[in-house]
Amino acid sequence: MRLVHKTAPMAATRAGPRPRVALAIGVGVLTALLLTVALSIDLLPRVYDLQDGDVAVVAIKAPRNITYVSQIRTRQARDAAAAQVPPVIDLNRDVIAQQTRGLADLIQAVNVVRGDTTRPNPNDKQQAIAQLVTPPLSETTAHQLVTLDDYHWSTIANETQRVLQDVMKDRISDSSVDQVRSDVPLRVQPFFSDADRAVVVELVQPFVRANQVLNQDATARAQQDAREAVAPVEQTYARGQTVVRDGQVVGPLEIEALEALGLRNPQLDWQSVAAAALLSFSLIGVLAAFIWHFDRNLLYRDRRMILLAGLILVSVVAARMVIPGRPLWAYIFPLPAVSMLLAILIDAQLALAVGVMLSILLAWIAGASLEIGVIQLVGTMVAGLAVWRKERLIAYFIAGGEVALVMIASYLAFFFSTRQDDLGLLSIVGFELLVNGVLSSLLAVGSFAVLGRIFGILTTVQLLELANPTQPLLRRLLMEAPGTYHHSIMVGNLAERAAEVIGADSLLVRVAAYYHDIGKLERPWAFIENQADTIANVHDSLDPQQSAQIIAAHVTDGMRLAEKYRLPAHIREIIPQHHGTRTISFFYQQAAERTSASVDAALFTYPGPRPQSREAAILMLSDSTEAAARAARDHSREAIEQLVERIIRQRLEEGQFDDCNLTLRDLTRIKQSFVTLLTGIYHPRIPYPPSKPAEAPPHADVAATA
Numbered sequence: 001m002r003l004v005h006k007t008a009p010m011a012a013t014r015a016g017p018r019p020r021v022a023l024a025i026g027v028g029v030l031t032a033l034l035l036t037v038a039l040s041i042d043l044l045p046r047v048y049d050l051q052d053g054d055v056a057v058v059a060i061k062a063p064r065n066i067t068y069v070s071q072i073r074t075r076q077a078r079d080a081a082a083a084q085v086p087p088v089i090d091l092n093r094d095v096i097a098q099q100t101r102g103l104a105d106l107i108q109a110v111n112v113v114r115g116d117t118t119r120p121n122p123n124d125k126q127q128a129i130a131q132l133v134t135p136p137l138s139e140t141t142a143h144q145l146v147t148l149d150d151y152h153w154s155t156i157a158n159e160t161q162r163v164l165q166d167v168m169k170d171r172i173s174d175s176s177v178d179q180v181r182s183d184v185p186l187r188v189q190p191f192f193s194d195a196d197r198a199v200v201v202e203l204v205q206p207f208v209r210a211n212q213v214l215n216q217d218a219t220a221r222a223q224q225d226a227r228e229a230v231a232p233v234e235q236t237y238a239r240g241q242t243v244v245r246d247g248q249v250v251g252p253l254e255i256e257a258l259e260a261l262g263l264r265n266p267q268l269d270w271q272s273v274a275a276a277a278l279l280s281f282s283l284i285g286v287l288a289a290f291i292w293h294f295d296r297n298l299l300y301r302d303r304r305m306i307l308l309a310g311l312i313l314v315s316v317v318a319a320r321m322v323i324p325g326r327p328l329w330a331y332i333f334p335l336p337a338v339s340m341l342l343a344i345l346i347d348a349q350l351a352l353a354v355g356v357m358l359s360i361l362l363a364w365i366a367g368a369s370l371e372i373g374v375i376q377l378v379g380t381m382v383a384g385l386a387v388w389r390k391e392r393l394i395a396y397f398i399a400g401g402e403v404a405l406v407m408i409a410s411y412l413a414f415f416f417s418t419r420q421d422d423l424g425l426l427s428i429v430g431f432e433l434l435v436n437g438v439l440s441s442l443l444a445v446g447s448f449a450v451l452g453r454i455f456g457i458l459t460t461v462q463l464l465e466l467a468n469p470t471q472p473l474l475r476r477l478l479m480e481a482p483g484t485y486h487h488s489i490m491v492g493n494l495a496e497r498a499a500e501v502i503g504a505d506s507l508l509v510r511v512a513a514y515y516h517d518i519g520k521l522e523r524p525w526a527f528i529e530n531q532a533d534t535i536a537n538v539h540d541s542l543d544p545q546q547s548a549q550i551i552a553a554h555v556t557d558g559m560r561l562a563e564k565y566r567l568p569a570h571i572r573e574i575i576p577q578h579h580g581t582r583t584i585s586f587f588y589q590q591a592a593e594r595t596s597a598s599v600d601a602a603l604f605t606y607p608g609p610r611p612q613s614r615e616a617a618i619l620m621l622s623d624s625t626e627a628a629a630r631a632a633r634d635h636s637r638e639a640i641e642q643l644v645e646r647i648i649r650q651r652l653e654e655g656q657f658d659d660c661n662l663t664l665r666d667l668t669r670i671k672q673s674f675v676t677l678l679t680g681i682y683h684p685r686i687p688y689p690p691s692k693p694a695e696a697p698p699h700a701d702v703a704a705t706a
Helices: 010-015 018-040 071-083 093-114 122-130 139-147 150-168 174-182 194-207 216-229 252-260 270-294 296-300 302-322 336-345 348-365 370-386 394-417 423-454 460-467 472-480 482-502 506-515 544-564 569-577 585-594 614-631 637-653 664-681 700-705
Strands: 066-069 089-091 212-214 234-237 242-244
Touching: 018 270, 018 296, 018 302, 018 348, 071 216, 071 252, 093 122, 093 139, 093 150, 093 194, 122 139, 139 194, 150 194, 234 252, 242 252, 270 296, 270 348, 296 302, 302 336, 302 348, 336 348, 336 370, 336 394, 336 423, 348 370, 370 394, 370 423, 394 423, 423 460, 460 506, 472 482, 472 506, 482 506, 482 614, 482 664, 506 569, 506 614, 544 569, 544 585, 569 614, 614 637, 614 664, 637 664
Parallel strands: none
Antiparallel strands: 066 234, 089 212
C-alpha cells in the first residue's frame, strides 16, 4: 500500500521552516536519548545477579542446549600458543662493528706507543701499553708487545683481528660469553708459538661480547600468527547440565556461560552507556541528514515524525527484550514489518533508510553480529520495496514470501562461507526466517490501517473504501446529480492515467476526481451536465455575477460537505485546488459585454488556492479537458490534440502551476495520455445501414390460410 503524495500544508509554508526544524531536532534528540537508555539498561531482568568471586547459593543448570564460542577459553588457548613461540633473535651488527673498531683502535694505540721516541725506557712503554685496556694487560704480554719486531707484531695484530671477526660472526648470548672467550685459543692458527698465541688471546678476549638482540616486531608477529592459528574454542552445555554448582566460587568462565545462556543480569557501566549514546546519536544524525536532503516535507508533518520515532523506539525496545540470551530469536524478529509500515504510511525511500539503521541496531543488540545485521538488512530493503504502491492485500503476503526468500539466501551465504555442516541448525534457522516473513506481513497488514487513522495518514485501504460506489456521498451524487457523477468518473479515468505516466499517486487522484464536484449536490440544477433537454437553463434568467457566484459556490459547498462526511484531509485539500484561482470566463465575458464600465474580475474568480501538488494539478487539467472535449463537436485526433494543448497553455499562462512541482516534461506526458484516452473514448463509429423488412418465409400464405 502507499501513502498519498506528500505536500507541505499552506499554513506550514507561510509559517516558515524554523519552528518545524526546532521540533524535528527536539524529536531527534529525544529519540536518541531514549535509544541510549534502551540499549544500555536491561529491559527484561534475568534470573541471577552474580559477580566474579561470588559464591553461588544455588545450583544453576542450563535451560536449553547451547553451543557458543567461549571468548575466555579462546583467549587462554591463544595466549598459551603465543607463549610457546620462541623469541626471534637477530645478530646485532652494531655490536660486532663496535668491538671490531675497538680492537683496531687498541692496535693503533700500541703502534703509537711502540714508535714513541719520547719514551726511550722500555719499561715506560711497557707500562703505557698495559694500561691501554681494562683490565690492564699482563706484564708478559706488555713486554712482548714492546720487544717484538715490527714484522712479528704486524703478524700478531692481523691474527688478532681475524680471530675476533671469526668469533663475533657467530651468535653469542649473554650466558655463553665466558665459554666463547675460553675457546678463543682454539681459533688461533696453529703455526703461532705459544707465546704469540697467548698475546693474541689476551688482546681478543676483552672484545668478545654478546652480539644477539631480541627482534620484538618479528617476535610479536610470530606470536600473533600463533594466536590466529588457534581456532575459536566452543563451549557446549546440554539442557539440564550444571553450569554453576551450589557453593561454587563463580569465576569468569561461569559468568561467560551465564551470559551466553541469558541467565545473568549485565552490569551497567559508563563505557556501555557511552557506546550506546555514540551509536544512537550517530544513527539518528545520519537519518536526520537523510530526511533533510531527500524528504524535507516530513518536517511539516508532526504526526509522521512522531510515528517514525515511535516505530524506531518500539522496534529497539522489543529487540532488547527478546534477543539478549536467545541468539536464535534474532532470526525470527520481524524487523521487515517496520520497513513495510513506513513504506505504506510515509515513503519507501525513508523505509529503506530506517531499515538500514534498525538493522545496525539489531546487529548491535545481537552481540555485534554481522550475520544478523546483513540478513535483517536485506529483509527490510526487500520489504519496503515490495509493498510500495501496492493496492491488493495479497501483495503484502507475497512481499512476506519474498522477504523470507532473500533472508534465507543471505543466511545460506554465511552458512556456506563458514564451512558449516550442521543441517539441524540450518533447518531451524530457515524455518525461523520463513516465519519472520509471514509474521512481518501479518503485523504490517494488521496495524497499518490503525496507525494510519491514529496519525492521520491516508492509506490505500481508505482510498479504496472511498472509491466504492456504495459510499454515501457517491451514492448521492449518482442519484441527485447523475451528469456530475458521470463527469467525475470520466475525469477520474483521465487523471488516473496521467498520474501513472508521470509517477504521481494515481489512486489518490482518481478518488479525488470522484469527489471534486460534490459541492454541486447543493444546486445540481445550476450545472449544465445535470439539466435535461426539457429544462430551461437557470442562468438565462440570472445576472452574470449571480451565476458566477453560484458556480464558484460549488467549491465552498464541496468543502463543507467533505467536512460533514469526514473525507480525509488530502481529498479536502484538493477540492478547492482543482479550479485554483481561475476566472469563470463565460460569465465574466457576459458581464463585460452587458456594461461599458469595468468589471471586477475578483467577483468572477474561484476562491482557490492554486494546486499545491501534482495530483491537484492533474485533476485541474483533467476536469477542464473532459468538459471541453465533451462540448466540442470535432472529436478527431488533431482537434483533441489542439484542445488539450490550448488548455495546458492557458493554465500555464495563468500561473496555476506555480505552487506545485509539475515540470514541462510532465505536462508533455499528461497531454499525450489525455489525447490517447480521449481519442479512444470519442473514436468514430461505422454507420449501420438501415434495416430492411423481414422477408416472408416460403409458403407463408399457405400457413396463414391453414
